[in-house]
Amino acid sequence: MKECNVALVIDGQTLKYALSCDLKQEFLELCLVCRVVICCRVSPMQKAEIVECVTQATGAVTLAIGDGANDVAMIQKSHVGVGISGVEGLQAACASDYSIAQFRYLKRLLLVHGAWNYSRITKLILYSFYKNVCLYVIELWFAIYSGWSGQILFERWTIGLYNVMFTALPPFALGLFDKVCSAETMLKYPQLYKPSQDAKLFNVKVFWVWILNALSHSVWLFWLPMLMTRESVWSDGKTSDYLFLGNIVYTYVVVTVCLKAGLITNSWTWMTHASIWGSIAMWFVFMVIYSNFWPTIMLAPIFLGMDRMVFSTIVFWLGLLLIPITTLLPDILLTIVHNTVFKSLTEAVRESEIRRYDPENVIRESKTSLSETARLLRSVFTRRANTRVETELELSHGYAFSQEEGGAVPQSVVIRAYDTNLPKPEGN
Known part of the structure; x- marks a missing residue:
């Protein structure tokens, strides 16, 4: 429904009739085409009823x-x-x-904290789904490869600590410290609040794109290490087992998932660096300590010496350099194309902040491009409207009794010709 540059002012007594069953739908339609609706002298229940009606209708x-x-x-x-x-x-x-x-704080609450938290919470939700799908679907691929034997690929404690230790910090960094743009820029340019209103960052389409992205990453992170270590024989004559493969895959998953968090981060702070690189380092330190627990601590005997077995393999280090990058390469290319060709206004303003340019130029260029698009559309529809009017003038109308049939001046123009700004005459 097209919005008009009209304001509606109504008092509580009149609102009682407007919200009746007979007029409620017409009243709501009228409100939705107005730019602003002011209800004065209304009761608390009428205030609640207005909000409820608008919520249910729209x-x-x-x-x-x-x-x-x-x-x-x-x-x-x-x-x-x-x-x-x-x-x-x-x-x-x-x-x-x-x-x-105070009421004036509402501007900062919406334009700054509202936009920031919308971006943060959407990334937090999508990233949490992504990192879990990325790891646990690998167990499905291993079950298919092992003939549904029931054997799990990863050691039990490493599975339990995945969300508790090794990938716990990046979601906190995204949810607490990530910023779309600076607070000053968000306050100065309310246009940056538009993506929050349009729900462009979180919807069904975006959700399934993230899930498919996680599924594709799980395929790469399992099958590439599997092909690398499938028939490997080490210098001491030993071959790899399922736990050796599991620790290699687990390492690549942790590295890839943490780097993915860096790929979607808007603002890099010391906490962002600490969460990403610290999580990766935490896994390596844990692996060294956990591999030497037994027999001092009667825990995980199958993990004994796993650090030396994995770290002494050149295939592991080669894969550590290539596999996470290969997995994230499509994401990197899509991000580059998006930020170059399909750059949004928010991304353009953020880029100008990073390069220390004035965001005013970006906003002005955006308005110019929108105005040019509107001008072109207006010219197209104006030509179509003129053609339609010429066609209608050729037809005979039998209902326009208030003016000459086929007249050149519409009735709306005649009505607008009266001066409505004259003072209202006062009665005696």
């Missing part, structure tokens, strides 16, 4: 903000409630999702 995410007890019902009906703690008490603040001291 399916949009609603935000309600209030500072008193009469706003509690409205805040609770909305998806996001913001309470202002002030002279009218703390009832609204206690019933809301977020509490601010």
Whole structure:
């Protein structure tokens, strides 16, 4: 429904009739085409009913903000409630999702923290699914390869510590420290909030793209090491076993998953570096210590000497350099193409910040390109409209009694010709 540059002002007494069963749908349609709707002198239940009607009719995410007890019902009906703690008490603040001291803080709450947290939470969710699918689907490939023998590829404690230790820090870094752009830029250019409203970063399509990406990575991370060590015979005459293959695959998975977190990071901080490189180093340190537990500590006898077996193999180090890069190469190429050819406004502004350019130029170029596109579309539709009008003028209409049939001046132009800015006459 097209929005018009019109405001609607309605009081509580009139709103009671507008929200009746007979007029509710027409009233909602009228509200949706207005640029702003102001409801004054309304009761708390009417506030809540308005929010509920808009939510049910449009399916949009609603935000309600209030500072008193009469706003509690409205805040609770909305998806996001913001309470202002002030002279009218703390009832609204206690019933809301977020509490601010003054109304002017709403701008920073939405444009800065709202956009940041939307980007962070989407990456956190998608990355968590990705890293788990990437590891545990490998057990499926190994089950197929081993003829459904029931043997697992990885040692049990390493499986349990995957989400607890070795890949736990990158999600924290993405969810706490990642920033789309600086706070000053987000406040200065509200256009950067648009992706959050359009849900471009998290939807069904994006989710399944991440799942398919994780499945493809699991294929590479299992079958490439399998082909590398399939018929290997070492210098001492020994051959590899399933646990040797499992530790090599596990190492490549940890490295690839951590590097994937770096690939989707917008802002690199010391915490980001520590989470990515520290997680990789943590696995190597754990492997050295865990391989020497037994018999001092009666734990994991099958893991004894595994560090020396793996680290003394040139195939392992060669694969450590090639396999994670090979696995992530399509992601790197797609990121390069996206940031070069299909660059969004947010990415362009972030790039200008990194290069210490003025983001104003990027915003201006974006507006120019949009204006040029709008101008071209307007010219096309204007030509079509003129053709349609010429065709209609050739036809005979029997219903236009208010003006001459086939007249050149539409009735709407005649109505707009009256001056509506004249002062209203006062009665005696």
